[in-house]
Amino acid sequence: MILKDRVAIVTGSATGIGRGIALKLAGQGCSIMSADIKDSDAAQTVRMITAGGGKAIFMHCNVTRKAEVEDMVEHTLREFGKVDILVNCAGGVPGNQGLLKEINEEVWQKVMDLDLKSVFLCCQAVVPYMQRQGYGKIVNISSIGACHPSVSVNHYHAAKAGVLGLTYNLAFELAPQNITVNAILPGPVRTPFWDPVIQNETDPEARFSAIARKEIPMQRLGTPEDIAGPALFLVSEMSSYVTGQVLFVAGGQPLPVLYK
Amino acid sequence: MFLKDRVAIVTGSAMGIGQGIAYRFAREGCSVVIADIADTMGQDTAAEIRKLKVGSFYSHCDVTDSAQIKETVRQTLEKYGQIDILVNNAGGVPGLGAESIDGVSEEAWDRIVDLNLKSVFLFCRAVIPHMRERKYGKIVNVSSMGAVHPPASLVHYHSAKAGVLGLTRNMALELAPLQITVNAILPGPIITPFWEPVVKNVSDKEAYFKEVASKEVPMKRMGTPEDVAGVALFLASDLSSYMTGDAIFAGGGLPLPVQ
Numbered sequence: 001m002i003l004k005d006r007v008a009i010v011t012g013s014a015t016g017i018g019r020g021i022a023l024k025l026a027g028q029g030c031s032i033m034s035a036d037i038k039d040s041d042a043a044q045t046v047r048m049i050t051a052g053g054g055k056a057i058f059m060h061c062n063v064t065r066k067a068e069v070e071d072m073v074e075h076t077l078r079e080f081g082k083v084d085i086l087v088n089c090a091g092g093v094p095g096n097q098g099l100l101k102e103i104n105e106e107v108w109q110k111v112m113d114l115d116l117k118s119v120f121l122c123c124q125a126v127v128p129y130m131q132r133q134g135y136g137k138i139v140n141i142s143s144i145g146a147c148h149p150s151v152s153v154n155h156y157h158a159a160k161a162g163v164l165g166l167t168y169n170l171a172f173e174l175a176p177q178n179i180t181v182n183a184i185l186p187g188p189v190r191t192p193f194w195d196p197v198i199q200n201e202t203d204p205e206a207r208f209s210a211i212a213r214k215e216i217p218m219q220r221l222g223t224p225e226d227i228a229g230p231a232l233f234l235v236s237e238m239s240s241y242v243t244g245q246v247l248f249v250a251g252g253q254p255l256p257v258l259y260k
Numbered sequence: 261m262f263l264k265d266r267v268a269i270v271t272g273s274a275m276g277i278g279q280g281i282a283y284r285f286a287r288e289g290c291s292v293v294i295a296d297i298a299d300t301m302g303q304d305t306a307a308e309i310r311k312l313k314v315g316s317f318y319s320h321c322d323v324t325d326s327a328q329i330k331e332t333v334r335q336t337l338e339k340y341g342q343i344d345i346l347v348n349n350a351g352g353v354p355g356l357g358a359e360s361i362d363g364v365s366e367e368a369w370d371r372i373v374d375l376n377l378k379s380v381f382l383f384c385r386a387v388i389p390h391m392r393e394r395k396y397g398k399i400v401n402v403s404s405m406g407a408v409h410p411p412a413s414l415v416h417y418h419s420a421k422a423g424v425l426g427l428t429r430n431m432a433l434e435l436a437p438l439q440i441t442v443n444a445i446l447p448g449p450i451i452t453p454f455w456e457p458v459v460k461n462v463s464d465k466e467a468y469f470k471e472v473a474s475k476e477v478p479m480k481r482m483g484t485p486e487d488v489a490g491v492a493l494f495l496a497s498d499l500s501s502y503m504t505g506d507a508i509f510a511g512g513g514l515p516l517p518v519q
Binding site for chain 2: 168172173187218230232238239242243247249251255
């Protein structure tokens with residue numbers, strides 16, 4: 001168990017990639033604070049962890065609100081005594097429209113808050129404790145679309161590229177204090193994120209395998225488990241000398257598919 | 261244990277970074293073939309690894325010689341029946357050589373490019389048919405921070421190491437449909453015998469390394485073989501199941517600048 005006695009906050013861990021990461025870290029002995037707004041799903045994540053003998057708690061937390069984030073961090077410290085790891089996974093595309101002409105200022109702001117400002121707020125709330133203990137591992141979940149968009153979602157991809165800038169800058173600032181800050185750029189991963197995209201598909205499986213064949217060098221879609229492996233790497237001692245790194249976890253993307 | 265019952269060939273593993281990788285893999289349950297030209301140290305490393313209750317043997321292998329590579333691969337398959345992981349770590353700049361481009365002879369260029377780039381091509385070519393057959397394989401190429409962010413001028417070495425990144429991406433593209441992943445590591449300043457020519461006239465080596473670290477490394481410390489071995493473990497294990505064609509900097513924050 002490579003994360004024995006560690007404590008992690010994983011935002012957005014009620015479902016999908018965040019849940020996969022929470023389960024993976026818990027499986028290595030890490031105590032988990034599951035911070036999300038989907039209460040019943042987050043409670044399910046906690047049950048999945050505790051059923052396996054792990055430690056986990058849930059707190060309702062809207063990561064775009066500073067006060068809620070601060071409360072959530074306080075609560076983590078009260079329950080577990082410290083925070084070693086922060087995984088910023090909460091995010092998404094409210095409204096699911098991303099063409100330039102479709103985005104009004106209000107939606108733009110909403111996406112910036114949810115996908116970029118949230119990372120800033122969570123880091124700002126957690127870093128002072130990490131500095132005090134002289135140790136910390138921060139992992140930000142960006143998106144491959146930040147550098148290599150396959151559909152047009154301007155606000156979301158702009159925010160996710162912002163996450164990379166924040167990752168580099170924070171890595172630079174915190175490197176001397178033994179706090180590493182890295183990012184993951186997931187490619188297409190089968191999660192509830194895709195539900196709005198496939199809601200009108202008669203055969204979603206056919207749609208997914210067509211995407212995999214046409215767009216992904218490894219010819220398959222990713223799973224939350226595929227993203228959880230790199231997250232485990234970045235929160236463990238395996239990445240002791242790695243900071244300011246951005247990992248593509250996308251079945252070979254942004255490489256193209258080799259046609260034969 | 262992240263590599264239970266796996267079999268790895270690690271080139272250049274008699275000392276330094278390669279040795280650190282070999283030990284790390286062994287502790288995760290992996291049998292490790294030590295392929296190197298430093299016979300005594302290579303045999304000692306294999307003997308140490310066998311104490312961890314996993315398989316290991318030393319195979320003398322000049323990685324610029326395709327016949328010797330073929331023989332190492334043959335011995336591995338004969339002994340263990342499979343190769344899951346190949347770490348191309350052998351390389352270096354024997355004698356460090358000239359620092360400015362006009363001082364690099366054609367002969368030195370060829371020698372360094374053969375050792376650091378052609379060697380990776382040759383070893384992959386020898387192992388891939390086997391991985392292709394099994395539809396499984398993890399290849400990790402050890403490049404260098406200097407390939408993209410040179411801290412000093414070593415024109416032949418850094419060119420070869422940048423070539424390793426091109427080879428990594430192209431092989432990743434080709435082998436992705438077979439679930440064979442190919443990734444690279446770019447180590448920053450790691451304390452290994454690699455530095456001996458640089459520090460041979462330095463009286464207080466520890467102070468020298470501390471100075472280098474505080475001036476050049478964002479994390480303000482030199483790296484260890486163990487630091488690189490963690491990254492290699494990630495890329496050689498199924499934790500990196502959905503990653504191929506990527507390159508990971510293991511340089512304490514480099515190429516970011518120092519505060």
